[in-house]
Amino acid sequence: MTLDQLRLFVAVAERQHLTQAARALNVAQSAASHAIAALEARHGTRLFDRVGRRIVLTEAGRAFLDQARLVLTQADRAERTLNEFGTLARGTLAVHASQTIAGSWLPRHLVAFRRVWPGVMVRLSIGNTAQVADAVDSGRADVGFVEGAVAAETLERRLVARDRLVAVVGPEHEWCGRESLDAATLASGAWVLREPGSGTRAALETALAGLGVPTAQLQVALELPSNEAVRAAVEAGLGATALSASVVAPSLEAGLLQALPLRLPDRAYHVVLHRHRPPGRAGGALLALMGLDAVSG
Known part of the structure; x- marks a missing residue:
């Protein structure tokens, strides 16, 4: 089992479509189909059933999905940890933001970040406030930006704009x-x-x-x-x-x-951070550009 297989499995599960998943990961559909078949054959169980034009998870696939996401999250964080020993010449910054913020206020800050650190790939995911908070809490996002309240005690908000x-x-x-x-x-x-x-x-x-x-x-x-x-x-x-x-x-x-x-x-725009997990070097660099400290306080 490889990380590429896990990424492909998760992409197919989320899109319920093999072609769309293959396109999103920039792989050939035939290669994607072979990778899923190899994963199923290795473990002797079906992960997907075909229902009309959709591909849906089997019971085994649903059980496997949470574990696959967890492994990929940990693998991404491990890779970022090693990259951060450098000077941000490489790396990934995972940002999740609400639609309102992602569509207006945030892009100029991400552009400014890329101008300073062009080697860091910025991944922006868009969701509502609850989805952004969950992404930061679970570790899928280094930093989040919302205009709503967050309930988790493990998270903190800091004002960035109105x-x-x-x-x-x-x-x-x-x-x-x-x-x-x-x-x-x-x-x-x-x-x-x-x-x-x-x-x-x-x-x-x-x-x-x-x-x-x-x-x-x-x-x-x-x-x-x-x-x-x-x-x-x-x-x-x-x-x-x-x-x-x-x-x-x-x-x-x-x-x-x-x-x-x-x-x-008026309502406030907030950055959302995990109280017990630093946002990483790239996340800290983005916060510094905004005049914020990465350290929880």
């Missing part, structure tokens, strides 16, 4: 042009929200609760997994939402969205 939420509707929505919106109106209207676990959703729910609209009273017409999907749905006329100012700015300028007269509080 953001502003803007409530918006489509230009034909009945709330357009109103000078004020009371709690009853807000509770009776349809809302398009991000999925549970999203920092953007949590911030909006907290703000509306402060305006007298408890979360349980919200009329959620649609839950979507990305800022872009939420924005597009509201542009098409389905309800109201609130997103980062940077996300809605182009649509406001184009007249595709109209801002609502709601005073929503």
Whole structure:
């Protein structure tokens, strides 16, 4: 069993598609198929079943997946440990960030990092706040960036920037042009929200609760997994939402969205670090560029 086989197995399991996994790892489909078959033959058990066009894990495959991920995480950390004895001429920086941060604030910092350390490969993964926190907690991410709260006691947050939420509707929505919106109106209207676990959703729910609209009273017409999907749905006329100012700015300028007269509080962007595990030399270098100390405090 090799690390390449484990990486391929995990890629197929996550995508449920052999061709997509092979493409993601830059290997030929035939080589990928042979590697999975060899792994199954060596241990005498099927890891996948084919269901239509999808490839799904067997019971043995599901049990193996967690272990394979753990081995790959440990192998990556071991390799980074050796690389860090050098001068960051080589290495990998694993960053996980929420969609809002990854789509606006973070890229310029990653570009600045690459200019200083061009030999370090930066891997950026995007998820909601809960997913980012889990990645840092499990060791899959060196550092994370979120705008929501994190629950794990093993994690700490540090302020890095501030953001502003803007409530918006489509230009034909009945709330357009109103000078004020009371709690009853807000509770009776349809809302398009991000999925549970999203920092953007949590911030909006907290703000509306402060305006007298408890979360349980919200009329959620649609839950979507990305800022872009939420924005597009509201542009098409389905309800109201609130997103980062940077996300809605182009649509406001184009007249595709109209801002609502709601005073929503600013929210903070935080870097998320593990309290008991340093972020590594590359992670520390990124934090230093941002004027932060890598040492937990």
